[in-house]
Amino acid sequence: MLEARDLACVRGERGAVFAGLSFRVPAGGALLVTGPNGAGKSSLLRVLAGLLPAAAGAVLWQGADIAADRAAHARRLRYVGHHDALKPGLTVRENLGFYARLWGGEAGPALEAVGLAPLADLPVRVLSAGQRRRLALARLALGLPGDGGAALWLLDEPSSGLDAASVARLAGLFERHRARGGLVVAATHLPLPLPQAAELRL
Numbered sequence: 001m002l003e004a005r006d007l008a009c010v011r012g013e014r015g016a017v018f019a020g021l022s023f024r025v026p027a028g029g030a031l032l033v034t035g036p037n038g039a040g041k042s043s044l045l046r047v048l049a050g051l052l053p054a055a056a057g058a059v060l061w062q063g064a065d066i067a068a069d070r071a072a073h074a075r076r077l078r079y080v081g082h083h084d085a086l087k088p089g090l091t092v093r094e095n096l097g098f099y100a101r102l103w104g105g106e107a108g109p110a111l112e113a114v115g116l117a118p119l120a121d122l123p124v125r126v127l128s129a130g131q132r133r134r135l136a137l138a139r140l141a142l143g144l145p146g147d148g149g150a151a152l153w154l155l156d157e158p159s160s161g162l163d164a165a166s167v168a169r170l171a172g173l174f175e176r177h178r179a180r181g182g183l184v185v186a187a188t189h190l191p192l193p194l195p196q197a198a199e200l201r202l
């Protein structure tokens with residue numbers, strides 16, 4: 001269970017981006033974070049990841065404040081932000097292999113899961129925008145909760161640039177993850193294949 005309790009976030013000159021935000025996402029649950037540009041969706045994901053301190057309130061995991069053990073929180077989550085965090089000079093397989101060594105899991109099946117196996121030996125610099133996005137998302141397929149995978153997925157515009165077949169593959173990843181008790185929190189402007197997701201509009 002992920003819980004936000006009376007969260008507030010302040011950014012630069014703008015001051016409060018949001019305040020008094022409370023919600024819960026249970027095991028197997030999903031939360032869609034929506035709202036106009038600049039509403040604070042990415043900021044909220046960063047607060048939930050422990051990357052940005054909340055100005056007030058707390059984020060709890062299984063009832064315990066994530067601030068008490070940030071390293072443990074980092075291990076239990078996967079954050080896929082706007083930036084794909086890929087090395088352009090390395091191949092598709094090498095890029096994912098880096099994360100597989102860090103977190104466990106195997107690059108091959110994860111590349112299959114996002115339809116990138118045929119491109120495994122290409123350098124990332126030649127990939128299209130949608131293919132890069134799929135490679136960033138392949139990290140999610142490195143393990144399932146309880147089997148080396150992280151329980152909490154924090155995703156910023158995960159389907160941006162994806163074609164219909166890729167969105168369908170993403171639906172499969174979401175389904176497997178949630179069936180194992182994993183949670184998904186996704187900021188999005190597009191409909192996402194997350195049945196029974198709650199919506200938080202900022």
Ligand SMILES: Nc1ncnc2c1ncn2[C@@H]1O[C@H](COP(=O)(O)OP(=O)(O)OP(=O)(O)O)[C@@H](O)[C@H]1O
Binds near residue numbers: 013017036041
């Ligand atoms: N590092 C920063 N310093 C100052 N202000 C910032 C910083 N990062 C974000 N902001 C401001 O915080 C507000 C929320 O930004 P955020 O990126 O969270 O919005 P968003 O809802 O994700 O927007 P979008 O839909 O465009 O991705 C914006 O007004 C933005 O300009």
